[in-house]
Amino acid sequence: MGVAxxxxxxxxxxxxVHEQIAASLQESGACQIISSDVENQxxxxxxxxxxxxxxxxxxxxxxxxxxxxxxxVDPVPALDRMLGERPDVTMSxxxxxxxxxxLKAVCEKTRAIEHEIGExxxxxxxxxxxDSILNSLGFLEYPLSVFSEGTRxxxxxxxxxxxxxxxxxxxxxxxxxxxxxxxxxxxxxxxEKKDKSQxxxxxxxxxxxxxxxxxxxCAKNGLSLVEIPASLTGTVTEEKxxxxxxIKDFEAKxxxxxxxxxxxxxxxxxxxxxxxDYYNSLNKRYNGTAMSEETDCTMLTKFxxxxxxxxxxxxxxxxxxxxxxLTFSDPEPDEEPPSLLVNSNLVRPxxxxxxxxxxxxxxxxxxxxxxxxxxxxxxGMCLGDAGYALVVFGAIMYVFKKYKKIxxxxxxxxxxxxxxxxxxFIYGVISGSFFGNFIDSFIPFxxxxxxxxxxxxxxxxxxxxxxxxxxxxxxHLMFGLLIAAYEKMKSKLFIDAIGNDISWFLLIVGLCLLxxxxxxxxPPHFVQIGQFMAxxxxxxxFIYAGKGKPGIFNKIISGFLALYGSTSYLGxxxxxxxxxxxxxxxxxxxxxxxxxxxxxxxIPYVGWLVAIVVIVGGHxxxxxxxxxxxxxxxxxxxxxxxxxxxxxxxxxxxTPLTLSQEFVNVKA
Amino acid sequence: MLGLSLALxxxxxxxxxxxxxSAIGIGVAGGAAAGVMTEDPNKFGSCxxxxxxxxxxxxxxxxxxxxxxxxxxxxxxxxAVDLTWNQGLQILASCLPIAVVGWYSxxxxxxxxxxxIQMISKKPEAMGKAIILPAMVETYAVLALLTSILMLMGVxxx
Numbered sequence: 080m081g082v083a084x085x086x087x088x089x090x091x092x093x094x095x096v097h098e099q100i101a102a103s104l105q106e107s108g109a110c111q112i113i114s115s116d117v118e119n120q121x122x123x124x125x126x127x128x129x130x131x132x133x134x135x136x137x138x139x140x141x142x143x144x145x146x147x148x149x150x151x152v153d154p155v156p157a158l159d160r161m162l163g164e165r166p167d168v169t170m171s172x173x174x175x176x177x178x179x180x181x182l183k184a185v186c187e188k189t190r191a192i193e194h195e196i197g198e199x200x201x202x203x204x205x206x207x208x209x210d211s212i213l214n215s216l217g218f219l220e221y222p223l224s225v226f227s228e229g230t231r232x233x234x235x236x237x238x239x240x241x242x243x244x245x246x247x248x249x250x251x252x253x254x255x256x257x258x259x260x261x262x263x264x265x266x267x268x269x270x271e272k273k274d275k276s277q278x279x280x281x282x283x284x285x286x287x288x289x290x291x292x293x294x295x296x297c298a299k300n301g302l303s304l305v306e307i308p309a310s311l312t313g314t315v316t317e318e319k320x321x322x323x324x325x326i327k328d329f330e331a332k333x334x335x336x337x338x339x340x341x342x343x344x345x346x347x348x349x350x351x352x353x354x355x356d357y358y359n360s361l362n363k364r365y366n367g368t369a370m371s372e373e374t375d376c377t378m379l380t381k382f383x384x385x386x387x388x389x390x391x392x393x394x395x396x397x398x399x400x401x402x403x404x405l406t407f408s409d410p411e412p413d414e415e416p417p418s419l420l421v422n423s424n425l426v427r428p429x430x431x432x433x434x435x436x437x438x439x440x441x442x443x444x445x446x447x448x449x450x451x452x453x454x455x456x457x458x459g460m461c462l463g464d465a466g467y468a469l470v471v472f473g474a475i476m477y478v479f480k481k482y483k484k485i486x487x488x489x490x491x492x493x494x495x496x497x498x499x500x501x502x503x504f505i506y507g508v509i510s511g512s513f514f515g516n517f518i519d520s521f522i523p524f525x526x527x528x529x530x531x532x533x534x535x536x537x538x539x540x541x542x543x544x545x546x547x548x549x550x551x552x553x554x555h556l557m558f559g560l561l562i563a564a565y566e567k568m569k570s571k572l573f574i575d576a577i578g579n580d581i582s583w584f585l586l587i588v589g590l591c592l593l594x595x596x597x598x599x600x601x602p603p604h605f606v607q608i609g610q611f612m613a614x615x616x617x618x619x620x621f622i623y624a625g626k627g628k629p630g631i632f633n634k635i636i637s638g639f640l641a642l643y644g645s646t647s648y649l650g651x652x653x654x655x656x657x658x659x660x661x662x663x664x665x666x667x668x669x670x671x672x673x674x675x676x677x678x679x680x681x682i683p684y685v686g687w688l689v690a691i692v693v694i695v696g697g698h699x700x701x702x703x704x705x706x707x708x709x710x711x712x713x714x715x716x717x718x719x720x721x722x723x724x725x726x727x728x729x730x731x732x733x734t735p736l737t738l739s740q741e742f743v744n745v746k747a
Numbered sequence: 748m749l750g751l752s753l754a755l756x757x758x759x760x761x762x763x764x765x766x767x768x769s770a771i772g773i774g775v776a777g778g779a780a781a782g783v784m785t786e787d788p789n790k791f792g793s794c795x796x797x798x799x800x801x802x803x804x805x806x807x808x809x810x811x812x813x814x815x816x817x818x819x820x821x822x823x824x825x826x827a828v829d830l831t832w833n834q835g836l837q838i839l840a841s842c843l844p845i846a847v848v849g850w851y852s853x854x855x856x857x858x859x860x861x862x863x864i865q866m867i868s869k870k871p872e873a874m875g876k877a878i879i880l881p882a883m884v885e886t887y888a889v890l891a892l893l894t895s896i897l898m899l900m901g902v903x904x905x
Contacts, residue, residue, distance in 0.1 A: 435875025541900060545893075654886060660893040664810060671813045674822055707796065708803060712889070714875075715882045 081445035083419040084386045085733075087113075090396065091404040094376050097126070099399045101368045102170075104380070105360070106747035107395065108737045109388040111417055112367040113381040126369050133362045139182045140355045146189055147344040147351070150337075163484030166353070167744045173357040180354060185347050192343065196336045203329040209308055210322050213315050215280045216307075218267045222314050225284065226307040234287050236297065237305050239278040242269060244301040248281070251300050252293075262286065262293070280305075352742035359739035367736045383416050383733070416441045419733035426451050428495035431488075436718055437728025444566060446726045450717045453555050457713030459502025460548070463662035464669060466514035467702050468504035471496060484744060496706075503709075509534040510544075510662070514698055515669020520677055537663055544659045552655025553591055555716070556648070559724030560584045566725060578623030580724075586616030587648055617642060651720045657712050665705040672697030750830025751819065757835075757842030758815035761895070765808025765849030765888075772801025772857025779861035783868040793867055793874055797860045800881045804845075804853035807892040811845050814899055834904055841898035848891035856884040 088110070092100050104110045155164055168176075216223070216237065225235045240248060245266060252264055267280040281302060285293045297304075311318050371380040384392060389407055396405055410416045418441045420430045429451040439445050462468070475497045479485075485493070507513060511533040518525045537544040560580045567576035592609025595601055624641030625634030676694035680686045722728075738745040780794035813822070815838055820828045830838075863877035 432875075541897060653890075656893050657886065657889045660889045660896070663896060664807065664892070667810045667814065668806065671810070674813075674817075678822070704799075704803070704806065707799060711800070711878055711882045712885075715879055715886075718875075718879050719883070 081421070081448070082439055082441060082443065082730075083421040083733075085383045085410060085416045085419070085441070086386055086389055086407040087410055087414070087416070088382050088384050088389075088392075089404075089406050089408070090380045090382070092378055092380075093400065093402050094373065094378055096400045096403075097368055097371075097378055100380070100396065100403075101364045103392075103395050103399065104367065104382065105364050105736045105738060106170075107388065107392050108735050109392065110382040110384050111733055111735050112370050113383065114370045115372045115379075115381065126365055130362065130365045130369065133358050133365065136182060136354070136358045137362060139186050140351055140358060142186060143182075143189060143347065143351045144355060146193060147340070147348050150341045150344040151348040152341075152345065159482070162478065162482040162489065163486055163744070164482060165484070165743050166349075167484075167746060168353060169746045170357070170360070170738070173353060173745065176350065177354055177357055180350055182351075182354070185343070185351070189340070189343055192336055192340050196333065196340070199329055199332050199336065203326065203333060205308075206322055206325045206329060209311060210319070210326065212305065212307065213311070213319050213322065215267065216282070216315050218280070219265065219282055219315055221284075222312060223307060223318060224312040227309040227312070229287065232286055232288075233284055234290065235282055235284040236294065237280065237282045237307055238297065238302040239305060240281050240300075240302045241275070242271070242273075242277050242279050243275040245279065245281070248297070248300040248302060251296050252283070262289070356739045356741055356743050356745050359741065360745060363736060363739060382736075385419055385421070385733075410441070415731070417733040418443070418445075418730040420445055420447060422447055425498070428491045428498060429454060431492055431495065432714060432717065433728075434732065435714075436722065436726075438730040438732040439726070439728055440730035443728075443730060444562070444726070446562075446722065449558070449562060450721060453551075453558075453721070454713050454717055455499060455502045456551065457658060457716060458499040458709050459504075459506040460551075460658045461661035461709035461712055462499075462503040462665055462705055463506045463510055464512045464514065464665055464705075465504050465507030466512075466517060466669075466698070467665070467705070468500045468507055470698075470702060471500040471503070471706070475500070486740070499709075506662070508532050510537055510666070512666045512669065514694075515666055515671075515673050515701075517669070517673055520673045537659065537666065541659060541663065544662070545656055548655045548658035549652055551658065552652045552716075552720070553587065555655070555721055556651055556724065557584055557588060559721045563725035574623075578619060578626070582616045582619035582623060583648065584616070585612045586620065586645065589613030589616055620644075651723075654720055655716065657716075661705075661708050661712055664708070665701065668701045668705070669698065672701060749832040750835030751827055753832060753835030754815055754819055754830060754838035757839035757846075758812040760839075760846040761808045761815070761842040761849070762812035763808070764846040765811075765853065766805040768850035768853030769802050769805030769808075772804070772853040772855075772860070773798055775854070775857040776801060776860035776864060779864040783864055786868065790867065790871070793871070793877075794864055797864050797867070797877060797881065800860050800878070800885065801853045801856040803885060804849035804856070804888045807845050807888060808849050811842055811892070811895050811899070814896070815842065818899065818902075818904060828904055830904055834902065837902045838899065838904075841895055841902060844891040844894040844898070845888070849888050852884055852888040852891075856881045856888075859884055 090100070104112070153160070221235075225233070226237060229235065249264060252262060262283070262285040265282045265284070269277065269279050283293060283297060283302075313321070368378075368380070371378045373379070384407075393405060396403060418438050420433065420438070422430060422445070426448050429447050432450065432454060433439070433445065433447045475493055478493065509532065511518075511529050513529065518529050535544050535547065560583055564576040564580035564584070567573075567580065589609045589612030592601065592605050593613060594609075596603065596606035596609055620641050621638035624637045628634050628637050672694060675697065676690045679693050680690040682689055738747075776798040780798050783790055783794055816822050818828075818838070819830070820826060859881040863880050867874055867877045
């Protein structure tokens with residue numbers, strides 16, 4: 080148990096069988112290919128060709144997935160998909176599918192539709208802009224060609240102007256010396272009493288001869304020009320009719336194209352998803368092969384493999400071709416193999432907690448079995464409700480019964496909560512919490528049963544549970560220190576083990592015995608033992624801290640500083656009071672929900688219905704929010720308080736070459 | 748009746764200040780989550796969890812408020828208990844830890860959550876660490892909750 084022992088495999092084979100070899104390494108899912116030296120990389124011309132070929136296909140696939148997925152209506156709900164309800168296919172089926180699917184054609188079709196949609200949309204938005212211009216030019220009776228073409232002598236411009244500046248513009252045009260019948264200012268009708276700063280449409284018709292002067296005048300007097308598109312030539316009413324017809328046409332076209340792309344998506348996405356997994360698998364496979372070394376006809380692939388899989392793979396490989404040489408060796412002391420956590424069924428779900436932090440190094444300690452029991456208890460204490468535990472347990476059993484194809488990682492994660500629901504149930508029973516105080520509120524005949532099973536009562540005697548929480552904290556921390564000491568002793572660092580870890584263990588356990596003993600809860604000689612341990616621990620800490628410091632004065636200073644470090648242990652221990660607080664939190668939230676439900680039940684006629692909604696909905700909310708807290712806080716106790724004593728991770732996780740399973744379940 | 752008013756004022760502070768803190772914290776984290784999700788909508792699940800983390804302070808505040816109301820006999824038909832102004836002041840004082848710490852810690856937890864959300868946008872595999880960082884801040888809200896609860900339990904009324 081712990082970090083799996085790996086073997087380093089060296090596999091020599093003839094180039095002609097490289098595809099089969101790579102395929103069986105990938106299908107075994109137990110080999111992490113070791114990258115060979117960089118200068119060899121350029122040699123694999125035929126493999127590079129295969130890689131660029133799959134990459135080309137993948138580019139098309141990525142384009143299709145990105146473009147079509149938003150239009151695809153998945154018949155399988157997302158949750159079902161996550162829980163493994165996806166098509167099962169084999170690699171050979173996928174190969175056939177790949178051979179008969181013309182990805183290029185689908186891409187072209189999609190691109191064509193996308194292009195058309197883009198065109199229609201831009202025309203539509205242009206038409207809408209024109210429409211809004213026409214709406215504001217409703218006051219103009221002349222044909223709009225006056226703006227673009229004009230007549231032989233006249234032309235026009237349009238713009239908007241603030242209401243307060245209109246009189247200024249009028250006056251300016253009036254003062255302009257050549258102002259005559261050739262120049263006319265037409266203002267859109269507006270309400271003078273309204274906001275002075277509103278924008279009003281204005282049209283100026285003028286003689287071509289004075290074009291530049293007029294434009295300058297208009298700009299000076301606050302008329303900002305509006306470009307009238309040359310495509311508008313008729314009168315406003317004529318053009319409006321034309322444009323509303325156009326808009327209708329474009330909208331019809333747009334929805335037709337949208338329906339078309341949905342069709343393309345529904346028709347092709349299932350295939351594209353399968354092919355995505357197929358080509359991604361191939362790509363990973365070829366990239367694995369590309370890490371091998373080669374001569375003209377032979378290749379050498381090196382990989383890590385767990386000891387337990389060696390025999391299985393040997394048989395598989397030797398069946399491919401007789402011209403193969405496969406040797407296994409133990410990792411050299413200077414090599415750093417990746418780490419794979421192997422634990423019994425009961426502990427395995429907790430692997431994810433270690434992996435979330437950081438994988439251990441290959442030769443390091445696997446903290447999973449060490450943290451598992453503590454996490455289990457802490458989670459139970461934080462959620463701490465028998466009713467919630469039953470709901471979680473039931474929901475998970477239902478999921479396991481309904482979904483048979485859940486992937487291993489997801490299954491382990493769910494199993495973590497299944498295990499923790501057991502501890503939650505136990506703590507719920509001994510602390511007398513069942514959907515909060517549901518029993519006291521609604522089923523009074525069960526009260527004697529509940530009370531007879533209760534061992535602790537956080538509601539009336541929280542100090543007791545606080546004591547238990549802190550005691551668990553001390554045990555957890557001391558366990559961490561002992562592991563650290565054990566680790567150091569294993570690498571023959573006896574003095575460090577005693578000075579760093581054992582000393583603190585003695586001091587803290589001694590102080591606890593002393594404190595508890597003085598409270599009269601232990602026989603008096605425990606007080607003496609405690610005193611002795613604490614003093615011994617403190618002396619060791621004091622001396623160890625001064626080790627290597629020059630001069631007696633420095634030794635004394637650093638000794639006191641080290642003893643001052645005990646405040647951090649105090650903080651660590653007090654941190655476990657969250658076990659009480661969170662358990663208390665779930666119980667009180669449950670209580671509040673029951674109380675509100677009880678109040679709702681007093682509403683005439685529909686009270687019972689409201690009460691059920693409040694109680695059911697409330698408890699579901701409470702379960703969700705409390706599970707989050709009960710997961711995060713015990714995890715923090717592991718990572719910060721527990722791991723802080725002995726574990727730093729830093730290993731590279733074992734990542735074998737596997738088939739890509741993003742969309743479908745690919746089998747060998 | 749001054750006692751009752753003081754006690755209610757305490758309950759109001761607990762629910763209101765801690766609630767304000769959580770609202771700000773969740774808001775800050777939500778902004779970051781929305782930004783990340785425009786790039787990658789698949790991160791909704793993990794973003795939501797990180798966004799929800801600063802929400803607990805509001806619940807702690809509510810919890811204390813209900814605790815006070817229950818102690819005062821204002822829930823259910825029993826009618827309010829009689830309080831001296833001294834007792835009312837004691838209850839008000841008991842509410843302050845979660846009110847003040849809940850308020851502030853939720854805001855800072857929200858900022859940490861937002862940073863964590865940024866982190867998982869680049870490194871989705873670091874989800875474990877991303878959850879722990881905001882949870883470090885919450886420690887002090889939990890401690891304040893505990894203080895408030897223990898203080899309230901110690902106050903004798905009726």
